[in-house]
Amino acid sequence: MSIVAVEGIQELEEGDDLAAFVAERAELEDGDVVVVAQKAVSKIEGRVVRLDDVVPSERARELAGGTDPRRLEVILQESVRLVRTRPPLVISETRHGFVCASAGVDQSNAPEAGMLVLLPVDPDASAARLRDGLRERTGRFVGVIVADSFGRAWRQGTTDVAVGAAGVRVLLDLHGERDRVGYELHATVIALADEIAGAAQLVMGKLDGVPVAVVRGLDVAGEESARDLVMPADRDLFR
């Protein structure tokens, strides 16, 4: 398996044709997985908010703990449920069902100072659009994963996970398979798409603004979505 960063992509703006930029700078092959940073997708989709346009609620002021309450207001608007709060830290559930810090709202690498970047409205659809665009431009059938950095309960540091996916198998389910001594692997479901997102992050880095990487040599074509990675409420021990 190899992972290569796609370098030379310009600073992205709303309406930019990311598929064209990637097709120009990467020699894609069938079966490749193109991993794109959520922030790149959000920028071309115009999912940015100017802090000056935000009026904070009382609840946002409480949660801000002395930081900018307008940022907390945006986080509240992006949340359907608060999971944990310790001002100014908010861990909440987004409309997509993701549980993450700040509802995925991020101040770093925004287009300008004073702007926040939100998660795409439908990151699976964003992935599908990029996949279709790459097929049109290159003739190649690739998978696409939209990746974002999430914290984890009980562990330090973020890992990139899949918030959007198209054309890939997201979960590898080994139910019913048997190991070498005949033991049925009934608890083994691997979050392939999250591992791929994290692997790509290793080469994309954070600061150098490389928003796309190409993963080659995995056989993970499929038709699942990143929503399949969300734990159903009835199986969730941490609601």
Added chain:
Amino acid sequence: MSIVAVEGIQELEEGDDLAAFVAERAELEDGDVVVVAQKAVSKIEGRVVRLDDVVPSERARELAGGTDPRRLEVILQESVRLVRTRPPLVISETRHGFVCASAGVDQSNAPEAGMLVLLPVDPDASAARLRDGLRERTGRFVGVIVADSFGRAWRQGTTDVAVGAAGVRVLLDLHGERDRVGYELHATVIALADEIAGAAQLVMGKLDGVPVAVVRGLDVAGEESARDLVMPADRDLFR
């Protein structure tokens, strides 16, 4: 970055010299990261338990929910704190500070039917031993990560994470760095070792018994341990 599985390693037994096996089958280079499955390490260290030798407690019977209470007894013995239980599912904290399902006790890929494999007593020390052994045999300075599959709160499927590490930077801390518009990235700490473990899992698979992979092309030499990945209690919102 490339990741290659080290194939042809025999079924491992207590006392086996894993460093010798890896040195024989992989052309290591300075700066490579050797990722080894926790189960391989546990087997050579004799961290296995025969179910027939286990006498279950009343608490283990309660938690078993009709499954084998001896397995639950071993899980309880490996736990210092129960985090969530829904029989027969137990999520607990191990002596190492890891919060994971079944305290890392695993029935699959055990040496024989009727055996359980436990986490190494000190997986950072296990990683250091393998690193030293590889340096002796190959003259190469590599990093070593011991990887295990953990479930995650709110997300389906497991990803491999680092339970042991030697000679690698485990967390990449970007505090104080600035992005292109000058915003300080004060919340950005990346769990490098967990992303490397997950990336390696993509090529090691589960069923084909490949216990080692070599990651090349990352610049992650350092001197941290997997214990650095455990969230300190005072910062843990999910205790």
